[in-house]
Amino acid sequence: MKPVIEVEHLRKGYASVVAVDDVSFSVADGEIFGLLGPNGAGKTTTVECLQGLRRADGGHLQVLGIDPQSQAGQLRALMGSQLQESALPDRIKVWEALDLFASFSPHSADWPTLMEQWGLSAKRNASFSSLSGGQRQRLFIALALVNRPKVVFLDEMTAGLDPGARRGAWELIRGIRDGGATVVLVTHFMDEAENLCDRLAIVDHGRIAALGTPRDLITEYAGEVRVTFSAGEADLSWLAEIPHVRQVKRRGPVVEVAGDGPMAVLVAGGLVQHGMTPADLRTEQSTLEDVFLKLTGSGMGN
Amino acid sequence: MRTLLKLTWVELKLFVREPVTMFFTLVFPIIVLFVMGGVFANTPDPDAWRGVGAMNFYTPAYIGLVIASIGLVGLPVHLSGYRERGVLRRLRASPIHVLSIFSSQILVSFVIAVVGAIVITAVAMPVYDVAAPEDLALLLAAFVISVLTFASIGILLGSVLPTTRAAQGVGLVLFFIMFMISGGGPPPEVMNEPMRRLADLTPLKYVIIMLQDPWLGFSWNMANFGIVAGFLVVPGLLSVRFFRWE
Numbered sequence: 001m002k003p004v005i006e007v008e009h010l011r012k013g014y015a016s017v018v019a020v021d022d023v024s025f026s027v028a029d030g031e032i033f034g035l036l037g038p039n040g041a042g043k044t045t046t047v048e049c050l051q052g053l054r055r056a057d058g059g060h061l062q063v064l065g066i067d068p069q070s071q072a073g074q075l076r077a078l079m080g081s082q083l084q085e086s087a088l089p090d091r092i093k094v095w096e097a098l099d100l101f102a103s104f105s106p107h108s109a110d111w112p113t114l115m116e117q118w119g120l121s122a123k124r125n126a127s128f129s130s131l132s133g134g135q136r137q138r139l140f141i142a143l144a145l146v147n148r149p150k151v152v153f154l155d156e157m158t159a160g161l162d163p164g165a166r167r168g169a170w171e172l173i174r175g176i177r178d179g180g181a182t183v184v185l186v187t188h189f190m191d192e193a194e195n196l197c198d199r200l201a202i203v204d205h206g207r208i209a210a211l212g213t214p215r216d217l218i219t220e221y222a223g224e225v226r227v228t229f230s231a232g233e234a235d236l237s238w239l240a241e242i243p244h245v246r247q248v249k250r251r252g253p254v255v256e257v258a259g260d261g262p263m264a265v266l267v268a269g270g271l272v273q274h275g276m277t278p279a280d281l282r283t284e285q286s287t288l289e290d291v292f293l294k295l296t297g298s299g300m301g302n
Numbered sequence: 303m304r305t306l307l308k309l310t311w312v313e314l315k316l317f318v319r320e321p322v323t324m325f326f327t328l329v330f331p332i333i334v335l336f337v338m339g340g341v342f343a344n345t346p347d348p349d350a351w352r353g354v355g356a357m358n359f360y361t362p363a364y365i366g367l368v369i370a371s372i373g374l375v376g377l378p379v380h381l382s383g384y385r386e387r388g389v390l391r392r393l394r395a396s397p398i399h400v401l402s403i404f405s406s407q408i409l410v411s412f413v414i415a416v417v418g419a420i421v422i423t424a425v426a427m428p429v430y431d432v433a434a435p436e437d438l439a440l441l442l443a444a445f446v447i448s449v450l451t452f453a454s455i456g457i458l459l460g461s462v463l464p465t466t467r468a469a470q471g472v473g474l475v476l477f478f479i480m481f482m483i484s485g486g487g488p489p490p491e492v493m494n495e496p497m498r499r500l501a502d503l504t505p506l507k508y509v510i511i512m513l514q515d516p517w518l519g520f521s522w523n524m525a526n527f528g529i530v531a532g533f534l535v536v537p538g539l540l541s542v543r544f545f546r547w548e
Contacts, residue, residue: 051395076395083392089316101396103304103305103308
């Protein structure tokens with residue numbers, strides 16, 4: 001099946017700064033694809049080129065079989081966008097904005113339902129300027145979905161949302177995907193990328209540093225597993241024989257075993273074999289954050 | 303079409319919710335009308351006001367003033383504010399076409415101008431005994447052309463002025479200069495040569511003449527109309543060329 005989005009060797013610079021430098025990826029139909037990276041990595045520029053909001057300097061782009069650079073008008077009827085740094089008129093009311101954006105397309109969704117789903121019904125008659133950051137954000141997501149898009153671009157969708165609203169947003173986005181849409185998500189939240197994305201690209205300095213499912217990326221780039229338990233004075237020399245164990249450290253009664261792959265299960269099995277059943281055994285898997293730190297060598301500065 | 307009407311309706315509601323703009327566009331010309339009416343009343347003077355009564359002269363002029371304030375202040379401030387705040391950015395990512403945005407601004411300008419014209423006429427005719435328009439059909443044509451002309455100028459200003467502040471500054475300066483010298487202030491007959499030369503450069507002068515001629519029973523001035531048409535077409539083309547979403 002032909003991918004919904006194809007990006008080949010995308011390049012885009014501003015003045016003397018190269019924002020996107022030879023980025024290539026493709027997104028399959030019905031996928032939630034994430035672009036994860038620090039601020040200024042080129043994520044937003046990449047999706048803006050895909051939405052036809054910016055001209056690429058080089059490379060080949062295709063969204064739903066449409067070239068966003070030359071046929072942007074055609075594409076916009078089929079896509080939904082939630083953008084950073086955009087606004088609505090101060091005095092427009094929530095329902096008016098939804099009603100207006102619904103009128104842009106003949107196949108629009110029922111906007112009162114969207115308003116309800118995104119928790120805006122109580123704010124129906126509130127003006128845009130009176131909305132909180134989170135409410136604005138939810139309104140923008142609802143507006144991105146109101147024309148029943150085949151592809152949705154969400155740029156920092158959950159910025160400004162409280163934790164409960166974020167999880168609610170994730171559920172709704174999964175629902176959109178299950179309804180047949182393809183979702184491209186720009187984020188700098190690790191948990192969001194890890195929980196929501198089917199596949200993701202880690203972007204740094206305008207290049208893709210890694211690409212894959214969150215699980216594959218963790219296994220490939222930060223496969224370290226750590227197991228800790230209390231063992232008192234027991235003899236643990238057998239631990240070194242267990243495959244995938246790399247290092248054993250003892251701090252008083254606490255033992256810390258580091259390794260990779262299925263090491264945790266093997267160690268647990270070994271403990272049972274040796275008649276030990278520590279109640280405080282904990283395993284620590286690497287997270288996407290470890291992958292990220294490893295690849296970009298930096299934290300998520302804002 | 304449905305989109306355009308909906309957008310226009312929303313824009314009209316937004317205009318009504320903006321009291322400062324409402325006041326400036328609709329109330330200010332009325333105040334000026336009362337001031338001028340209080341000073342000059344409506345007695346004809348062969349040496350001023352094209353030989354007609356002052357208020358016969360000023361009533362169509364102030365309809366022109368409402369139209370000018372929409373085009374020089376209201377529209378540019380509105381459009382540049384949309385750009386500055388990211389409203390245009392959001393609209394750009396939607397299926398709406400830029401010409402729909404322009405068209406809705408023109409339609410809103412029409413509605414406001416019609417309201418302004420009705421209010422001015424409804425005040426001027428009974429209070430200052432202003433004569434009814436001589437040629438209503440031509441007056442309506444002149445009115446439509448005038449609104450289109452200043453909408454075109456307004457869209458151009460809104461397209462090239464980067465910020466609300468810039469639009470406010472430039473727009474207000476242009477508006478008050480034109481108000482004073484283009485026919486809304488002292489009668490053109492008493493202005494000195496440099497003032498008249500300057501007035502010749504302003505679109506409002508020609509728009510006011512175009513509105514006055516059918517109202518006062520003068521014949522349609524083709525040369526004057528040509529100049530107005532220039533002020534309609536050139537800014538319109540330039541705004542399509544220079545419009546920026548961000």
